[in-house]
Amino acid sequence: MIFKIDYNLNTFDAIKTRRAIKKFDKNHKMDSNEIKFLMELAILSPTSYNQQNWRFVTVTDQNIKDKISKAARNQAQPSDGSLVIILCGNTNAWQENLGRYWKNATKEREQLVINALRKKYSDNLQNRRDEVMKSCGFAAQTIMLAAKQIGLDSCPMGGFEHDELAKIINLPKDHIIVMMVVVGKALEPSGPRGGQLKLEEVVFENRFS
Amino acid sequence: MIFKIDYNLNTFDAIKTRRAIKKFDKNHKMDSNEIKFLMELAILSPTSYNQQNWRFVTVTDQNIKDKISKAARNQAQPSDGSLVIILCGNTNAWQENLGRYWKNATKEREQLVINALRKKYSDNLQNRRDEVMKSCGFAAQTIMLAAKQIGLDSCPMGGFEHDELAKIINLPKDHIIVMMVVVGKALEPSGPRGGQLKLEEVVFENRFS
Numbered sequence: 001m002i003f004k005i006d007y008n009l010n011t012f013d014a015i016k017t018r019r020a021i022k023k024f025d026k027n028h029k030m031d032s033n034e035i036k037f038l039m040e041l042a043i044l045s046p047t048s049y050n051q052q053n054w055r056f057v058t059v060t061d062q063n064i065k066d067k068i069s070k071a072a073r074n075q076a077q078p079s080d081g082s083l084v085i086i087l088c089g090n091t092n093a094w095q096e097n098l099g100r101y102w103k104n105a106t107k108e109r110e111q112l113v114i115n116a117l118r119k120k121y122s123d124n125l126q127n128r129r130d131e132v133m134k135s136c137g138f139a140a141q142t143i144m145l146a147a148k149q150i151g152l153d154s155c156p157m158g159g160f161e162h163d164e165l166a167k168i169i170n171l172p173k174d175h176i177i178v179m180m181v182v183v184g185k186a187l188e189p190s191g192p193r194g195g196q197l198k199l200e201e202v203v204f205e206n207r208f209s
Numbered sequence: 210m211i212f213k214i215d216y217n218l219n220t221f222d223a224i225k226t227r228r229a230i231k232k233f234d235k236n237h238k239m240d241s242n243e244i245k246f247l248m249e250l251a252i253l254s255p256t257s258y259n260q261q262n263w264r265f266v267t268v269t270d271q272n273i274k275d276k277i278s279k280a281a282r283n284q285a286q287p288s289d290g291s292l293v294i295i296l297c298g299n300t301n302a303w304q305e306n307l308g309r310y311w312k313n314a315t316k317e318r319e320q321l322v323i324n325a326l327r328k329k330y331s332d333n334l335q336n337r338r339d340e341v342m343k344s345c346g347f348a349a350q351t352i353m354l355a356a357k358q359i360g361l362d363s364c365p366m367g368g369f370e371h372d373e374l375a376k377i378i379n380l381p382k383d384h385i386i387v388m389m390v391v392v393g394k395a396l397e398p399s400g401p402r403g404g405q406l407k408l409e410e411v412v413f414e415n416r417f418s
Contacts, residue, residue, distance in 0.1 A: 010216050011223045011358045015250050015351055039412050041224050043405070045350060048367045050403050056412045064415055103404040116368070133339050134367075134388065137346015141254060142224055145354065149220045158257045158343075159325070170417045179343065194259050195312040196252070203248045203265045206273055208379045 003034045003150050014148040019193075021153040024080040024184035030060065034150060035083060038183070041146045045138040047131075049117055050101040053093035054135050057086040057169045067168050072160040072180070081155070081184035086165070087140055089132020092174045094121045129176065136178035143181050153186040212243045212359050223357040228399040230362040230391075233289040237394035239269065243359060244292060247392070250355045254347040256340075258326055259310040262302035263344050266295040266378045273377060280373040281389070286364045290391035295374070296349055298341020301383045303330045338385065345387035352390050362395040 035058055047053055059065055060083055068086075069079035078084045090096075094117045102110040121128050144154040157180040165177055244267055256262055268274055269292055277295075278288035287293045299305075303326045311319040330337050353363040366389040374386055 005221070007219050009220065010218060011220045011354050012214070012250065014220045015253050015355065018253070018255075020255060036408070039408060041221065043408065043411060044224050044227070046227075046229060046353075046365050048365075052406045052411065054411060055417075057414075057416060058412060059415050061415045099404075100406075101404045104401050105403050129339070130342050130387075131367075133342030134346040134349075137343040138350040138365075140343075141347040141350040142354075144255075145220050145351075146224060156255050156257075156347075158340075168416070169413075172417055175417075178339075192313050194314055195308075195310045197261045197309075199245070199248060199252065202252060202261065202263060203267060204378075205266075206268050206270045207266060207377070208264075208381055208384075 003031070003037070006149055006151060009149050011145065014145040018144050018148055018154065019190040020155045021184070021186045021190055022077065022155065023187040024077060024082070024153075024182065025187050026080045028082050028185035030082040030152075030183065035060070037150070038143055038146055042139045042143050045135075045142040047135045047138070049094070049113055051094045051117070051131070052101065053090050053132050054139050055088040055090050055175060056139075057088065059084040059086065059169075064168060068165065068180070071164040071168060072157060075157065075159065077155045077157060077182040078180065081182035082152075083183040085143060085181045085183065086169055087136040087178045087181065088171060088175045089136055089178050090172070090175050091125070091128040091132060094128070094131075132176055133178055140179060140181050143183070147183050152183055155182045156180070157182060212240070212246070215358055215360060218358050220354070223354040227353050227357055227363065229364045230393075230395045230399055231286065231364065232396040233286060233291070233362075233391065233393035234396045235289045237291050239291040239361075239392065244269070246359070247352055247355055251348045251352050254344075254351040256344045256347070258303070258322055260303045260326070260340070261310060262299050262341050263348050264297045264299050264384060265348075266297065268293040268295065268378075276377050277374065277389070280377060281366060281369040284366065284368065286366060286391040287389065290364070290393035291361075292392040294352060294390045294392065295378055296345040296387045296390065297380060297384045298345055298387050299381070299384050300334070300337040300341060303337070303340075341385055342387055349388060349390050352392070356392050361392055364391045365389070366391060
């Protein structure tokens with residue numbers, strides 16, 4: 001590995017210093033080892049029933065990044081960032097090769113999981129959609145925090161034309177694009193956090209009042 | 210603060226060692242400083258347009274935790290864990306006191322954001338729902354990683370009777386329960402990861418093949 005890991009940056013620092021960066025250094029490149037390293041951490045994030053329903057498209061090709069910027073309503077980050085990760089959900093992951101997610105479990109446990117998966121997702125597209133949103137949420141935060149530790153920054157992006165972006169990355173029909181994370185070298189720090197709610201506005205003890 | 214922070218545990222270690230724990234030590238208690246500490250980190254996780262649409266119910270009351278276990282199909286984790294965090298989404302957060310999320314921005318920028326929020330969410334309940342799923346995903350992973358650094362473990366839980374749990378915590382009508390995270394002291398490590406997909410099965414370079 002030629003990239004530099006800051007082992008002194010603990011999780012708290014990463015959480016506190018992660019901000020959505022708007023201006024990335026166009027000239028900064030990431031190598032395939034760095035990308036692999038991030039993605040190997042991403043797939044350690046949890047998924048319900050271990051269904052691993054995330055799919056990641058890692059874009060470094062400048063031509064494709066430029067097209068993505070266009071599909072993202074001309075926002076500059078995909079074009080300027082070193083790596084665009086498009087987090088997609090495979091809404092059929094739960095039923096592909098049922099049981100592969102639990103091959104290390106007992107047969108009895110595996111059958112319980114398979115039954116639970118069928119009950120939750122067979123006739124419920126909303127449950128499948130909810131699940132890919134959550135899974136990609138876990139993975140995105142994992143990627144953004146891990147990026148901090150190799151000295152890079154990130155920007156989560158939700159504003160894009162879904163179908164236009166789907167064409168660019170050749171999205172399979174049963175997949176949904178959940179969001180993008182752009183990773184790169186920040187040219188400018190982000191501004192101050194905008195209008196944060198107080199803890200007592202969002203945290204409730206034991207029940208909502 | 211009386212709890213112990215392991216400053217040597219970096220983000221990578223936290224990501225790698227976070228596992229869904231099934232057996233928690235019933236006798237382990239968390240104090241209010243620890244809980245506040247975790248929640249202050251949770252609310253640093255990103256939300257689209259900074260709408261901060263997560264709401265967290267932090268349950269330590271044993272009676273309520275027992276009820277939650279029942280609503281979670283008799284799974285033991287909520288009852289045995291030290292803290293149950295119920296991650297809820299306020300689907301109307303985007304329109305409550307519009308502009309408060311951007312008070313540090315210019316007026317022009319603030320108005321742009323308000324217009325974008327209206328366009329995306331006014332007539333689109335699915336977009337609101339997707340947004341709370343993602344936001345709670347980011348926050349949940351933040352909490353689970355931060356817990357590792359104060360020597361605790363966690364379990365993300367999605368299997369519960371939504372309406373039963375909603376009653377227990379007095380969920381407001383326009384909120385959705387997205388998931389729970391139980392935090393506590395592990396009594397047993399989790400088993401080996403079950404049937405993980407290979408990187409090349411879930412990561413695609415530049416586009417899906």
